Amino acid sequence: MNLIERNVDVVTGSTNVEVLHSIAEFPVFMGSVDQSFETDLFAEQSWSISRDTGILQLARLIPLDILYQSQHAGAVGGIWMEHHRQFSEFLKSFSPLSVLEVGGAHGILAKLYHAFNPIPWAILEPNPAPVDGCKARFIKGFFDDRFTYPEYFDTVVHSHVFEHIYEPDLFMRHLSGFIAEGKHLVFSVPNMQVMLERKYTNCINFEHTVFLTEPYIEYLLAKHGFKLLAKEYFLEDHSIFYATVRDKAVRPITLPPDLYEKNRQLYLDYVNYHRELITDLNSRIAATPNPLYLFGAHIFAQYLIAFGLDTSRIVSLLDNDPQKQGKRLYGTRLTVCSPKVLREVKEPVVILKAGVYNKEIKEDILGNINPDVLFLE
16 A cells, blocks of 8 residues: 655645654544455554644555545434434525535435435535435536536535645645636634644544644635635534535635644644543543443544554443444454443443544433443543
């Protein structure tokens, strides 16, 4: 596997970057699989920072056909459904007549929007996995300068896609050339600033390769001629909704001068937190005789394991996504079970570090499965 070197600032193209921290071996795919562990691939995960703009970014990238070898994002959970519902309401306020969605995956957003406004909707997605009842037209592929779309549209939509883009400046340039004057770009992105501040393990990884916070997003929007119409926050620590319009009169803006110092310290604090967390968790694991489980067949578990979590006594991974259950989390030897397996276990211990989803997961297990579960958080 040949990694893609990224030694320039993805915002400005400057070569004034420095490496901050590396994890020697990290799984290159965050999904659950049926294949044997011996076929799994690992790569060094190395994070750098631009001395000019303070942008945090992955120094070496996984080839896209390996990174997105299959669809892994589960469409389960109350928080995600509420995100899609509120984002569809946000979109509705701009009255689109026809939508092209980039990276729509399962089509839940389109399905929700069609429930109250059945407009033409197409989804460009490399790994389509449409949910039942989605009436959108799926187009298999990636958005780049070679993509053409002959049908009428007045709004481009993407949700939790921007942070996956390897070259965000180039992506915005392509969008600028693709979207005509007066047409809209409406999108949702994770609130990465708050996520990293709160040490969430799903913030930056092999898929989220750029710390794409509000200053950088709004800098790129202005640079490529998009006028900001509205911005809305979903929860304190989940997502930010943006609505923009293509407007050639928009002038470039500058970035705050202190982002290098702030982001560098923020990332180093994140690393130190996880080192101390793993030391504490391993100590608590060693001290309990109870059956142990780890929640989250996803990046949550992979990060903890990469930082040194002792998995020798873990019975299995737990995940609410039925598509993952019965499989193995890539990069680990752990199989995935439904949390319902806890129902007959006496005082099981569950390691839970799932960021914004912790509360929802914990309440479901205690209220619907086993009130005697003990959590290590």
